[in-house]
Amino acid sequence: xxxxxxxxxxxxxxxxxxxxxxxxxxxxxxxxxxxxxxxxxxxxxxxxxxxxxxxxxxxxxxxxxxxxxxxxxxxxxxxxxxxxxxxxxxxxxxxxxxxxxxxxxxxxxxxxxxxxxxxxxxxxxxxxxxxxxxxxxxxxxxxxxxxxxxxxxxxxxxxxxxxxxxxxxxxxxxxxxxxxxxxxxxxxxxxxxxxxxxxxxxxxxxxxxxxxxxxxxxxxxxxxxxxxxxxxxxxxxxxxxxxxxxxxxxxxxxxxxxxxxxxxxxxxxxxxxxxxxxxxxxxxxxxxxxxx
Amino acid sequence: xxxxxxxxxxxxxxxxxxxxxxxxxxxxxxxxxxxxxxxxxxxxxxxxxxxxxxxxxxxxxxxxxxxxxxxxxxxxxxxxxxxxxxxxxxxxxxxxxxxxxxxxxxxxxxxxxxxxxxxxxxxxxxxxxxxxxxxxxxxxxxxxxxxxxxxxxxxxxxxxxxxxxxxxxxxxxxxxxxxxxxxxxxxxxxxxxxxxxxxxxxxxxxxxxxxxxxxxxxxxxxxxxxxxxxxxxxxxxxxxxxxxxxxxxxxxxxxxxxxxxxxxxxxxxxxxxxxxxxxxxxxxxxxxxxxx
Numbered sequence: 001x002x003x004x005x006x007x008x009x010x011x012x013x014x015x016x017x018x019x020x021x022x023x024x025x026x027x028x029x030x031x032x033x034x035x036x037x038x039x040x041x042x043x044x045x046x047x048x049x050x051x052x053x054x055x056x057x058x059x060x061x062x063x064x065x066x067x068x069x070x071x072x073x074x075x076x077x078x079x080x081x082x083x084x085x086x087x088x089x090x091x092x093x094x095x096x097x098x099x100x101x102x103x104x105x106x107x108x109x110x111x112x113x114x115x116x117x118x119x120x121x122x123x124x125x126x127x128x129x130x131x132x133x134x135x136x137x138x139x140x141x142x143x144x145x146x147x148x149x150x151x152x153x154x155x156x157x158x159x160x161x162x163x164x165x166x167x168x169x170x171x172x173x174x175x176x177x178x179x180x181x182x183x184x185x186x187x188x189x190x191x192x193x194x195x196x197x198x199x200x201x202x203x204x205x206x207x208x209x210x211x212x213x214x215x216x217x218x219x220x221x222x223x224x225x226x227x228x229x230x231x232x233x234x235x236x237x238x239x240x241x242x243x244x245x246x247x248x249x250x251x252x253x254x255x256x257x258x259x260x261x262x263x264x265x266x267x268x269x270x271x272x273x274x275x276x277x278x279x280x281x282x283x284x285x286x287x288x289x290x291x292x
Numbered sequence: 293x294x295x296x297x298x299x300x301x302x303x304x305x306x307x308x309x310x311x312x313x314x315x316x317x318x319x320x321x322x323x324x325x326x327x328x329x330x331x332x333x334x335x336x337x338x339x340x341x342x343x344x345x346x347x348x349x350x351x352x353x354x355x356x357x358x359x360x361x362x363x364x365x366x367x368x369x370x371x372x373x374x375x376x377x378x379x380x381x382x383x384x385x386x387x388x389x390x391x392x393x394x395x396x397x398x399x400x401x402x403x404x405x406x407x408x409x410x411x412x413x414x415x416x417x418x419x420x421x422x423x424x425x426x427x428x429x430x431x432x433x434x435x436x437x438x439x440x441x442x443x444x445x446x447x448x449x450x451x452x453x454x455x456x457x458x459x460x461x462x463x464x465x466x467x468x469x470x471x472x473x474x475x476x477x478x479x480x481x482x483x484x485x486x487x488x489x490x491x492x493x494x495x496x497x498x499x500x501x502x503x504x505x506x507x508x509x510x511x512x513x514x515x516x517x518x519x520x521x522x523x524x525x526x527x528x529x530x531x532x533x534x535x536x537x538x539x540x541x542x543x544x545x546x547x548x549x550x551x552x553x554x555x556x557x558x559x560x561x562x563x564x565x566x567x568x569x570x571x572x573x574x575x576x577x578x579x580x581x582x583x584x
Binding site: 122142144169171173177178180181182184185186188189190191192193194195196197198199200201202203204205207209210211212213214217218219220221222223224225226227229230232233236237240243244246247248249250251253254255256257258260261262264266269270273274276277279280281283284 | 414434436461463465469470472473474476477478480481482483484485486487488489490491492493494495496497499501502503504505506509510511512513514515516517518519521522524525528529532535536538539541542543545546547548549550552553554556558561562565566568569571572573575576
């Protein structure tokens with residue numbers, strides 16, 4: 001099966017699902033969208049993102065070659081066993097959830113005639129809903145594909161093709177490995193940003209001058225604290241152990257930096273700050289960091 | 293004395309001093325630049341930032357109405373007593389250092405015929421040196437003015453005029469108050485970013501896939517870790533107590549977030565993350581936060 005011959009059914013027409021539908025339309029035989037609300041299905045149709053929109057799950061997936069669950073992680077976990085009896089034989093069942101461990105465990109229980117494949121596109125926006133969906137959302141983003149042991153090479157290849165057709169760069173990672181990495185590069189930064197905002201709120205916010213002083217550095221460092229609460233709660237609760245491990249290591253590193261300031265050992269300070277700067281620069285060689 | 297009639301001498305022709313010279317040229321009687329290296333003075337002259345460039349401090353400040361020290365904080369502390377005997381009576385002596393407490397203490401000791409005024413423009417770039425100086429650097433940035441009790445209203449007004457002439461928005465703050473606020477909005481975010489980079493380095497960096505996954509959230513949160521090491525060492529060592537206090541509060545807040553994940557109390561988590569999100573949004577109402 002190739003993507004161009006496939007019917008892709010996307011369950012959940014929010015920002016992620018709606019954008020994916022729009023990105024895939026014209027690159028596969030047919031794109032069907034299944035929404036919870038009739039208005040979302042109508043909007044997706046009106047915006048040209050789907051060939052057909054419905055609120056009837058059974059109808060939407062009946063002839064699907066690929067089904068993509070674009071709902072929150074814990075909804076995905078609930079939907080997987082409900083969907084299984086509705087899917088045609090050999091159907092590729094993917095999801096777009098930000099954490100993969102618990103989804104993979106649930107996917108293991110699917111009937112053998114279904115091909116499961118975890119997915120996690122590393123893109124998004126602050127706003128949610130079909131109204132802000134954008135077929136260009138996936139352009140250039142890393143799209144993690146998390147196959148199970150039971151996932152066939154053909155199913156993985158089809159998922160790969162789908163990610164590329166959406167404009168993304170596929171990266172294959174085992175579910176546990178993805179959860180470990182994403183805890184450090186995405187979930188930890190979110191909590192770091194939240195704690196910074198909470199610190200500002202309990203200290204300097206009493207001084208009306210503070211917000212005039214707030215510099216671009218604070219803005220960058222605190223940016224993720226503006227993320228969607230439902231999505232982040234879902235993520236923190238389904239990747240709890242990896243997040244706690246990352247937080248432990250982070251707190252340890254932070255104590256080391258505090259002790260560096262405490263002891264005021266200039267030579268050691270310069271050495272450690274210099275090493276950190278080098279690591280950061282090697283990560284993003286072309287970036288321009290603002291200093292204030 | 294008004295700015296338009298003044299000779300402004302800027303000591304230190306790096307990014308900050310060079311840019312300020314360029315921004316003020318034409319708006320005062322004369323801009324003189326004092327550099328450590330003859331090449332910097334020549335470049336400032338060639339780029340049209342100064343009317344005169346010199347490496348001779350005594351010559352550069354002899355006829356100054358306003359002297360601005362645009363050197364690192366601990367160099368400023370050393371230069372203040374050296375400069376005092378060279379300055380004309382009534383001269384306004386400002387600085388651009390990022391921390392103000394120790395500079396203010398040193399300014400208190402200046403002879404009475406000198407008018408001291410702390411300054412801290414909240415702008416900058418990753419790169420340093422006269423080569424990257426830009427007269428537009430100060431446009432729209434908050435320029436903190438930290439007067440001492442001995443600073444006259446006239447001297448403060450002249451500093452105000454200078455900041456505005458450079459394109460900045462002046463904000464008057466006592467030195468201790470500025471150090472307290474800036475520790476939380478600028479120095480703490482720097483250390484937070486460093487600890488995040490160090491965490492990534494000691495955990496996920498062993499997995500070659502990690503850097504492909506590194507998302508825009510990590511990029512924002514870690515941005516400040518790329519800041520200039522000499523400048524940051526200077527800042528951390530001269531604002532040590534405020535930075536340690538901010539770090540203490542931050543570590544406390546972070547433990548609260550860790551316990552939120554640990555106990556997995558969904559209702560409480562939603563409530564706290566929602567409150568933090570609201571605070572962040574109220575700070576930057578128009579901003580678009582990227583989620584991944």
